[in-house]
Amino acid sequence: MPNCTNCPRNCKNNSYCGKDFEKIRVAKVMRHIYEEPIICPKNQGSGAIFFSNCSLKCVFCQNYQLSHFGVGRDISVNELAEIFKLLEISGVANINLVTPTHYLDKILQALNLYKPKIPIVWNTSGYESPENIKKLKGFVDVFLFDGKYFSKDLAGRYSKATNYFENFLASIIEAKRIVPENVIIDGVLKKGIIVRHLVLPGCYMDSIEIFKHIKKAVGCDVFVSIMSQYVPMFKAKDYPEINRRLSPLEYKKVTREVIRLGFDKGYIQDFDSQSESYTPVFSDKKFFEI
Numbered sequence: 001m002p003n004c005t006n007c008p009r010n011c012k013n014n015s016y017c018g019k020d021f022e023k024i025r026v027a028k029v030m031r032h033i034y035e036e037p038i039i040c041p042k043n044q045g046s047g048a049i050f051f052s053n054c055s056l057k058c059v060f061c062q063n064y065q066l067s068h069f070g071v072g073r074d075i076s077v078n079e080l081a082e083i084f085k086l087l088e089i090s091g092v093a094n095i096n097l098v099t100p101t102h103y104l105d106k107i108l109q110a111l112n113l114y115k116p117k118i119p120i121v122w123n124t125s126g127y128e129s130p131e132n133i134k135k136l137k138g139f140v141d142v143f144l145f146d147g148k149y150f151s152k153d154l155a156g157r158y159s160k161a162t163n164y165f166e167n168f169l170a171s172i173i174e175a176k177r178i179v180p181e182n183v184i185i186d187g188v189l190k191k192g193i194i195v196r197h198l199v200l201p202g203c204y205m206d207s208i209e210i211f212k213h214i215k216k217a218v219g220c221d222v223f224v225s226i227m228s229q230y231v232p233m234f235k236a237k238d239y240p241e242i243n244r245r246l247s248p249l250e251y252k253k254v255t256r257e258v259i260r261l262g263f264d265k266g267y268i269q270d271f272d273s274q275s276e277s278y279t280p281v282f283s284d285k286k287f288f289e290i
């Protein structure tokens with residue numbers, strides 16, 4: 001079994017993420033219209049490729065069918081390059097690689113076969129190593145990092161990844177070296193960094209720490225997307241402290257502080273976003289929805 005370094009777990013086997021070392025598994029290819037508007041113009045959408053399996057596997061994952069159960073189709077590197085072409089021809093604004101980290105080596109092979117002329121978005125859980133982010137130079141244009149946890153305790157409890165934040169922060173610093181400035185053309189982000197954060201119930205202080213450290217590390221010239229849409233799903237019922245929705249007050253505390261810190265580009269959500277309606281349908285019959 002090869003030693004894998006695609007994520008900070010540096011495993012000798014695939015027992016955590018569940019991927020097959022020889023193949024890429026994809027759950028869905030779609031024209032996505034619910035990503036952050038700056039990468040998702042309504043008339044084009046974003047060309048999302050949802051990779052199956054996951055190196056983080058949060059207990060509350062809303063896409064647990066693919067992240068935890070690995071639902072999807074096995075494809076080759078050549079087929080992935082063909083999917084890039086199909087999406088590009090369809091007129092989407094970018095190629096949006098959703099949860100790509102564990103397939104880093106294969107995705108780089110596919111991008112070496114065919115590099116689309118539209119931007120490539122690395123849409124990651126944030127569980128990355130800076131060494132791997134460095135490899136994306138020249139291939140990836142927009143880094144969309146989920147910033148999940150600051151505290152080791154939370155990262156350990158919900159994702160078995162106590163080394164999450166140190167790797168996340170070092171990876172953002174590396175991404176900032178690759179794309180030092182945001183490039184926006186006709187209202188669409190062509191190059192830059194977005195940090196997305198889902199506020200968890202009872203964890204607003206942790207949320208605020210994430211943004212304080214980002215500011216210290218790379219400043220406030222990144223887009224932020226602060227989400228209120230947490231719904232207890234999958235194994236969240238086994239963790240009573242997160243087996244509820246977020247309160248408006250918790251969300252307000254986070255958004256108010258992030259704005260006060262100086263992050264002035266990005267998105268906050270309406271509270272009625274707390275529904276499952278933004279979750280794509282993953283089934284083999286709906287594999288291609290371009």
Ligand code: SF4
Binds near residue numbers: 005018054101
């Ligand atoms: S990508 Fe999977 S196999 Fe590779 S280091 Fe991460 S968890 Fe381990």
